[in-house]
Amino acid sequence: MPETMKSFDFDRPELLPWLAGHWRRLWDSYREGRLGHALLLSGPAGIGKRHIADRFSAALLCRAPGADGTACGTCTDCTLVRAGNHPDLVHVRPEPDAKSPEIRADAIRTLCGQQSLTASRGERKILQIVPAEAMNLFAANSLLKTLEEPVASSLLVLISEDPSRLPATVTSRCQRITLQPPDAGIGSDWLSARIDPRRFDVPLLLRLAHEAPLRALALADDEALARREQAFEQFAAVGLGSQDPIAGAEAWQTLEPRLVLEWLTAWVSDLLRLVQTPSATYLSSPDKRGPLTDLAKLVDPAPVHRYLRHVLNYRALVDAPLNKGLLYEGLLVDWARLFRGTE
Ligand SMILES: [Zn+2]
Incomplete structure (x- = not known):
């Protein structure tokens, strides 16, 4: 989905404006020691789920994040995250060439085992599961074992457009963040600053994107x-x-x-x-x-x-x-x- 094009970008680290409240609560929960071992980020396509997940992952791995939780972008860990090869940030996705686009149990077992979830560089290992609803039943059951006996230094981040497809036993063990489309004014101001409103019909693009701004941006394509x-x-x-x-x-x-x-x-x-x-x-x-x-x-x-x-x-x-x-x-x-x- 278009969201993959617009996850967190170190060169443009500003927070998407409609995510500010969610971000503040999430960052505060980390700073105040209230962060659980698993997050479930849900919401429609193009709303910024991966943006917030990647921004948060970068902040947790960074050696010197700003007071508002923005990763510094220059420390060794930020450099590794930016290059996409930080050993403590792992993405679990369906295999691109597989016959069915599922996340299978063996992938979850391999990546969510006690040993795999031990951080190798810093204090925390982060595992993002995208999209979480792609886990088949066996994979979800394997994940449940990890959720029931979490590894202290690990954070699981489940990203889902349709959390109703996840077993309740999994979702009930996650700290949930549900992202909603912004008010029309916020979405259209943001979009108008990024495309030429004389060339594209901003309200129409937002409507076609179900008011999800990143998706609307991706639709601005002749x-x-x-x-x-x-x-x-x-x-x-x-x-x-x-x-x-x-x-x-x-x-x-x-x-x-x-x-x-x-x-x-x-x-x-x-x-x-x-x-x-x-x-x-x-x-x-x-x-x-x-x-x-x-x-x-x-x-x-x-x-x-x-x-x-x-x-x-x-x-x-x-x-x-x-x-x-x-x-x-x-x-x-x-x-x-x-x-x-x-x-
Ligand atoms: Zn940094």
Whole structure:
């Protein structure tokens, strides 16, 4: 997700403004000796979970952090963290080439054993598990053993977009920090300072990013926006009957299923809003109000609800290996049927 692009940066160590309160409480809990052995940082994509995790990891490993917890950036430990090879900062992630994107029990067992969690340079060893919900059940059970008998000098940092997928036995043993999107003013001020507001529609980007500023920043990309435009054109044309669904599916072949399913969720949800209330004020894709209003006049809500449920079911399965061709064909053929009354 876009968040990986914007974790803590030593050259720009300023705190993301909407995280200031969380940061202060976290740093105070460390300074006052109240830090537990495990943190669970949760919140939507692009909100700054990794930013706060990396900033905190750097601060704990730094030999001379500032009073506000900003790592100095120049000591030996900061140099090692910056180079990505500090021995006391370990990231556990799904293996990139594995068939299923899981964090497996053997990875957790290897990295969370008593010996592996002993700091080799300073006082603390930090293990970040990203994304924590990628742990399979066996991995979560292995982690539970570490949580039940923590190593004094260790800190486990679990990062999750969807903590409901973690066992309660794990989450209940973590100090929880739940990040929320900032108020619109804070997000748009921050974003406007980083992109050209004459070139990009700041409120639209924030809306498309569910108000998560880092994600909105990642969306400020001409090519990515053009792909969304083209995908929507095909989606609308299939609905209106001017595009064959199979040809539409072929045109979508270069798109990532995760992205397509997210767009479809937004467009179909908006369609339902407009079927029910043509003047609906909130739309998740407000730039598509015109064409979605035209489509809304052609459908009945019940089958659209069923269609949306299909899309959401696929979204829940998106981490499993999917046949893109079949997925897109199925989605667009079913979409076309909503307008032909043959469902
Ligand atoms: Zn330092």
